[in-house]
Amino acid sequence: MAAKSIISRPVYGTLSPQPGKHHLFVADAEGALAIGEMAERTPPGFFDGAEIVFIPGPDRKHVAALEALKPAQFHEAPSFASLLPRLRQTLANAHMGLRLYLSGTEGLIGQAMQAALEAGIDHTSIQTEHRGSLARRMQCVHCKGITENVTTQPATCAHCGLLLLVRDHYSRRIAAFQGVCINAEDRSEIPPMEEIFR
Amino acid sequence: MSTGTTKLDVVVSDVVPVNDLVTRFHFRRRDGQLLPTFSGGAHVVVEMRDGERTRLNPYSLMGSPLDTREYTISVRRDDVGRGGSLFMHRNVRPGHEMVVSYPVNLFSLDLRARKHLMLAGGIGITPFMAQTAQLAAEGGNFELHYTCRTASLGTYADLLRERYDRRVRLYHDDLDERIELDRLLSSQPLGTHLYVCGPAGMINWVRERAATLGWPSETVHFEHFAAPQPGLPFDVTLAVTGKTIRVDEQQSVLEAIEAAGVDPPYLCRGGVCGQCETNVISYDGKFIHNDHWLSEEDHRSGCKIMPCVSRFEGRSLVLER
Amino acid sequence: MGITFRNETFRDDFTFRNSPEHIRRFPFPFHEDAYMYAVNIEPHVVGPKGSVLENLIDVDEHYVAEMQDRAMVLAEDPLRCQSLPHMTLAGWDLLELLMEQQAQGYPEHFTLTRDGDRWRWINRPLGIDDTFTFGDTSTLPYGPMEYITRQSQGDFCILDQRDGNLWMDAGMVTTQADWSLDFDIGMNFFEWHAPVPLAHEKGIFTRALKFLTNIQQGKPARRLNWTMTINPRLDTSPENYHKWGPDRTTVTPENVGDKVHLRVELQSFWRLPRSNGIVFPIRCYLIKMDELVTQPKWARRLHRVIRDLPDELANYKGLTRYRPTLVEWLSKLDDGSPTSPGFGPY
Numbered sequence: 129m130a131a132k133s134i135i136s137r138p139v140y141g142t143l144s145p146q147p148g149k150h151h152l153f154v155a156d157a158e159g160a161l162a163i164g165e166m167a168e169r170t171p172p173g174f175f176d177g178a179e180i181v182f183i184p185g186p187d188r189k190h191v192a193a194l195e196a197l198k199p200a201q202f203h204e205a206p207s208f209a210s211l212l213p214r215l216r217q218t219l220a221n222a223h224m225g226l227r228l229y230l231s232g233t234e235g236l237i238g239q240a241m242q243a244a245l246e247a248g249i250d251h252t253s254i255q256t257e258h259r260g261s262l263a264r265r266m267q268c269v270h271c272k273g274i275t276e277n278v279t280t281q282p283a284t285c286a287h288c289g290l291l292l293l294v295r296d297h298y299s300r301r302i303a304a305f306q307g308v309c310i311n312a313e314d315r316s317e318i319p320p321m322e323e324i325f326r
Numbered sequence: 327m328s329t330g331t332t333k334l335d336v337v338v339s340d341v342v343p344v345n346d347l348v349t350r351f352h353f354r355r356r357d358g359q360l361l362p363t364f365s366g367g368a369h370v371v372v373e374m375r376d377g378e379r380t381r382l383n384p385y386s387l388m389g390s391p392l393d394t395r396e397y398t399i400s401v402r403r404d405d406v407g408r409g410g411s412l413f414m415h416r417n418v419r420p421g422h423e424m425v426v427s428y429p430v431n432l433f434s435l436d437l438r439a440r441k442h443l444m445l446a447g448g449i450g451i452t453p454f455m456a457q458t459a460q461l462a463a464e465g466g467n468f469e470l471h472y473t474c475r476t477a478s479l480g481t482y483a484d485l486l487r488e489r490y491d492r493r494v495r496l497y498h499d500d501l502d503e504r505i506e507l508d509r510l511l512s513s514q515p516l517g518t519h520l521y522v523c524g525p526a527g528m529i530n531w532v533r534e535r536a537a538t539l540g541w542p543s544e545t546v547h548f549e550h551f552a553a554p555q556p557g558l559p560f561d562v563t564l565a566v567t568g569k570t571i572r573v574d575e576q577q578s579v580l581e582a583i584e585a586a587g588v589d590p591p592y593l594c595r596g597g598v599c600g601q602c603e604t605n606v607i608s609y610d611g612k613f614i615h616n617d618h619w620l621s622e623e624d625h626r627s628g629c630k631i632m633p634c635v636s637r638f639e640g641r642s643l644v645l646e647r
Numbered sequence: 648m649g650i651t652f653r654n655e656t657f658r659d660d661f662t663f664r665n666s667p668e669h670i671r672r673f674p675f676p677f678h679e680d681a682y683m684y685a686v687n688i689e690p691h692v693v694g695p696k697g698s699v700l701e702n703l704i705d706v707d708e709h710y711v712a713e714m715q716d717r718a719m720v721l722a723e724d725p726l727r728c729q730s731l732p733h734m735t736l737a738g739w740d741l742l743e744l745l746m747e748q749q750a751q752g753y754p755e756h757f758t759l760t761r762d763g764d765r766w767r768w769i770n771r772p773l774g775i776d777d778t779f780t781f782g783d784t785s786t787l788p789y790g791p792m793e794y795i796t797r798q799s800q801g802d803f804c805i806l807d808q809r810d811g812n813l814w815m816d817a818g819m820v821t822t823q824a825d826w827s828l829d830f831d832i833g834m835n836f837f838e839w840h841a842p843v844p845l846a847h848e849k850g851i852f853t854r855a856l857k858f859l860t861n862i863q864q865g866k867p868a869r870r871l872n873w874t875m876t877i878n879p880r881l882d883t884s885p886e887n888y889h890k891w892g893p894d895r896t897t898v899t900p901e902n903v904g905d906k907v908h909l910r911v912e913l914q915s916f917w918r919l920p921r922s923n924g925i926v927f928p929i930r931c932y933l934i935k936m937d938e939l940v941t942q943p944k945w946a947r948r949l950h951r952v953i954r955d956l957p958d959e960l961a962n963y964k965g966l967t968r969y970r971p972t973l974v975e976w977l978s979k980l981d982d983g984s985p986t987s988p989g990f991g992p993y
Binding site: 146147148149150219220222223224225226227247248249250252253 | 513538
């Protein structure tokens, strides 16, 4: 986690069971551990009304552990893009009383939250827990292109090629941090690139 | 700077008895101009000159926000209350000149809602009269569930049925009709917002069930103006102005402060908006907090009071006014 | 007699100038010889004749040129004007406010005729005469907010009020001081102010929010903010930072007076009646150093303010690179004599 931050930087918590009739979990990789730890504190029968959508790593680690929670539905997806149509459909048909739990990488949490906001869920009611990589999704403020898995500061925009300062300023609507040209005033100034979002 | 409200000089253009308990009052501007536009859920504070006393009571605007030629309010007669509603019923006649505040909305619609689910109890129907008119004009998606004691006391029930047909459901206490609340709350599409206005018991019930059934607090809106409760008279010292005043049995602290010629800011006069929040400098006794504004911690601390609705019992109270 | 609108540009050849009377009415933002954040909010009431507060929505000699510049910005980047779906009603509120204020303040230039919901709007400087149905978006060439803010000076943010916070859910932002509407839309009051240094720690925004959420209909409020811009460029957006950023390296002792501009924002806050939202117009005034220092008191004071500004603020406002050059230039106009309190030039 960044040492000194600003208010628009998302703050993640620890998943905790919420009152509600249905519980939808979206997680990737080590996000499964957050669900597992929460399961130790849930009332009996909690997962009877739960759906877990999970993007495992290449080794399919944690899949068995999640299945063992016996959720009403369990779905394994190879990528966020592949689960998005299903997530949208679930949200479109859902009723009030559905609670959403997101755990894993910032990119996963941000993009799933973006889909939830579009479906009319208020962001403050969503449970989140960050696990795993600190790699960032970044939007270039100049060309508007999104660069995934940014680990360096500064970072190069994958679309327009400008060298960008990755700010802590974050947009839930875009599900990305803001990237602003770091040497706009004098393009000959090239600051060293460091890997800091691991 | 103070954020008090601006005043409007109005004349009572009509007084219409609606049923045994409720009378509707119509106001127009004395200068013939249009009144300020308002949004559904807004209230005005009506100033009542009752002999030496000035009463200031908030009432929801119930007309359509699209028609600002007049403002309308509905007042339920409360025979054991502090007298504001009785004054309106007994003394206010067409042609009467009065002063009302600019509209203020502390119960506004969340326009992001996919659907607006409204629950009204008794005279709590009034803000929904304006909100349904506003939503209907914009093609908004709403559903109103309205509980009243008997059909004859179902203020505007017929009118609402006529306007909105099946979007309005009525429940009569005397026929033992009850809202199936859990089923209703569990069958709403994602993105629905819930609005409730009525007696305190109903508001508490609905909020509790909604929370239990997983409705996030941002989606649950309620309006409950606590009417100032009568109580034992007591004395208050105002430290800033150096006055000592008596708060009568039927008076709120805020009214007593105003009667002494001190004008603290206010908006709702019902313990909701926070404008008249006042620091306590010292006290010997106990507070009777009736507001929805201060935190429990504030209540326990003895450092703050909402003079619009809260009272005090004890030997001495010094306020920073 | 009306305003004589200047034919000028805010880009390329930068022909923007202030006339002598516009220099005198410039809203100089420093009432003392130092600057620090404060909740400097006051009632937005009409001020003296001949000042920018003569009308609550100010129209000046730059009106036509500014509207032309806005049209060019929008043609390049339509994302500068956005409104989330629930904000259309607030857009109508804003249209009513701006038409009424402009027609009332400048009857020789603007006329609004209302017959129920049938409205006719005449904007003579821009050659517009439209009849439309208030509340019916299909009767206007743009959404209500875009329509009226293409005809009103300044940026406009419309804030939705809910859950005790303000949410920036719509806006027309083409003359901004380095923030992106496209990125910030949908954020709450604290989030979109997040990048501002120092002020959060001082509790400034908590107090400001409390005040703003209580703004009442018919009682608008205002505050001044300021920064500096190289060349009279209105569009200093982060989107185009890589295009205008190099300007900051071009300041020399010889061109300070012409290139460096004080940029003052007159921000006002109005409760919107139908939507219960708040509109936040940000009206930008530019003045080049050569023009500003024609008022000796302003020259002395600006020198002291810029010289003593904390580094974090100077950096946030983007002054760091040329501050020494500017301070050196201004110091020659500061004989050290005292300045009178207050904003005025005397």
